[in-house]
Amino acid sequence: MQSLLSVLLEEALPRVLTISLLIGAGVGLANLAVAYGLVAVVARAGRYLTEPANLPPAVGTAVLTNAVSVTAGYGMLAEFREEALLDDRATLIAVVVNTFFGFVQHIFTYYGPVLVPILGLRVGLMYVGARAGISLAITLVGLLAGAVLLRGYEYDSTALEPDAPGEEPRTNREKLRTAGEDTLERLRSIVPRLAVVYSLVFVALEYSERILAAFASAGIDDPGAVLAPIAGLVGLPGAAVPVILVSLVDPTTGAITVAPMIGDVLTPDEAVIALLVGSLVSLTIGTVKRSIPFQFGIWGAAFGTKVIVVNVCLKAAFILVTIGVFVLV
Template identity: 85%
Template sequence: MQTVVSVLLEEALPRVVTITLLIGAGVGLANLAVEYGLVTVVARVGRYLTEPANLPPEVGTAVLTNTVSVTAGYGMLAEFREEGLLDDRATLIAVVINTFFGFVQHIFTYYGPVLVPILGVQVGLMYVGARAGISLGISLVGLLAGAVLLRGYEYDPHALDPETPDEEVRTTRDKFRAAGTSTLERLRSIVPRLAVVYSVVFLALEYADRILEALAGVGITEPAAAVDPIAGLLGLPGAAVPVILVSLVDPTTGAITVAPLIGDVLTPDQAVITLLVGSLVSLTIGTVKRSIPFQFGIWGASFGTKVIVVNVGLKAAFILVAIAVFFVA
C-alpha cells in the first residue's frame, strides 16, 4: 500500500495539474473570445442548439467546445455562470445539453481506436451506438427541459462585455492581459478545491480495503454476490458476472474480458448488455473517482452536487433504457 505522500504526489497531483491546465485553456479561450468579440461569431453556429432550449447564443460556444475538450467546455460554462450570463437553472440545462457533444470527442479518442478493435466491428459498433444513443437522449432531454423551463427567461446582454472606459482603444496586449488576469482569478477559486477534493478521493481509494471490510460486516463477503441477481434477472450466463465486476474498475479491461466470450458464451446482444450493466454498476465508482472531484472543483460543493445528481440520474436512466431495448430485441 502506498504512503499518503506518494498517493498525493503520484495520483492526485498529476490529475490536478492536468485538469487545471485544461480548465485554464477553456476559461482563457472564453475570455479571449469575449475580448475579441468571437463569442458572437461562433454563437451563430451554436444558436441552432441554444435557441430551442431558450439559452443565450453564447452558450453554443461552450457546447461546441465540448467536441474538442469536455473540461474546456465546462470551464467556459463556469465562466458564463460566474459572469452572471447564466443562473443555476440555465447552467444545469446547458450541462445536460453538453452530454452528446462531449461523447463525440470520445468516439475519436477512445471508442473508435480502442473499444471497436477490442470488441470486433459488430459488437463494437453496437456498443458505441448504444452509448451514442444514451448521450443523445440525455442531450435531447436538456433541449426539452430548456424549451419548457426557460421559456420567457431574460439574459443580461452585457454580462460578457469587457469593461472598458468610454472611447478607450485597447491594443492586442491589453486584451490578452485582461483575458489572462480574468483567467488567473478564476483558477485561484478553482484549483484549491480541485487539490483538496482529489487528495481526499485518491486517499480514500487507496485505503478501499476498509470499504470491503465494511461490506463484509453487513454480509457481503464477495462483490459477485451483489451482481449475480442482476445478471440472472437479465438472463445472462454466469460468465458475464466477472466481466461486470472487472468493468467496475476499468471499462477497457471489461471489454478485453468480454471479447473472447462473444460467439461461444455470449451472443452479441448479451455482450453489449453485459458491458452496459457494468457501466451502470460502475457509475458509483466513476462518480467518486472523477465526477465529485471535477464538478466540486469547478462549481463548488453546493452547485456541483446538483450537477452530479442530474448527470448521474439521467445517465443511469438512459443506460437502463438501452439495456431494456437490447433485452427485448
C-alpha cells in the same frame, strides 16, 4: 500499500495539474473570445442548439468546445455563470445539452481506437452506438427542458460585452492582460478545491481495502454473489457476472474480459448488455473517483452536487432504457 505522500504526489497531483491546465485553457479561451468579440461569431454555428433551448448564443461556444475538450467546455460554462450570463437553471440545462458533444470527443480518443478493436467491429459498433444513443437522448432532454423551463428568460446581454458602452476600445495588450488576469483569478478559486477533493478521493481509494474488509465483516465477501441476481434480472447467464464485476473498476478490462466470450458463451446482444449493466453499476465508483472532484472543483460543493445528481440520474435512466431495448428486441 503506498504511503500517503506517494499517493498525493503520484496520483492526485498529476490529475489536479492536468485538469487545472485544461480548465485554464477553457476559461482563457472564453475570456479571449469575450475580449475580441469572437463569442458572437462562434455562437452563430451553435445557435441551432442554443435557440431551441432558449439559451444565450454564447453558450454555443462552450457546447462546441466540448467536442474538443470537455474540461475546457465546462471551464467556459463556469466562466459564463461567474459573469452572471447564466443563472443556475440555465447552467444546468447547458450542462445537459453538452452531453452528446462531450461524447463525440471520446469516439475519436477512446471508443474508436480502443474499444472497437477489442470487441470486434460488430459488437464494438453496437456498443458505441448504444452509448452514442444514450448521450444524444440526454442532450435532447436538455433541449426540451430549455424549451419548457427557460421560455421567456431574459439574459444580461452586457455580461459578455468586449467593451462597455462609452469606453474607449482597449489595445490588444490590454485585452490579453485582462483575459490573463481574469483566468488566473478564476483558477485561484478552482485549483484549491480540486487539490483538496482529489487528494481526499485518492487517499480513500488507496485505503479501500479497509472498506472491503468492512463489507467482508458484514458477510459480503463475494461481490459476484451480489451481482448475479442483477445479471439474471436482464436474462444474462452467470458467465456475464465477471464482465460486470470487472467493468465496475475499468471498462477497458471489462471489454477485454467479454471479447473471448462473444459467440461461444455470450451473444453479441448479451455482450453489449453485460457492458451496459457494468457501466450502470459503476456509476457510483465513477462519481466518487471522477465526477465529485471535477464538479466540486469547478462549481463548488453546492452547485456541483446539483450537476452530479442531474448527470447521474439522466445517465442511469437512459442506460436502463437502452438495456431494456436490447432485452426486449
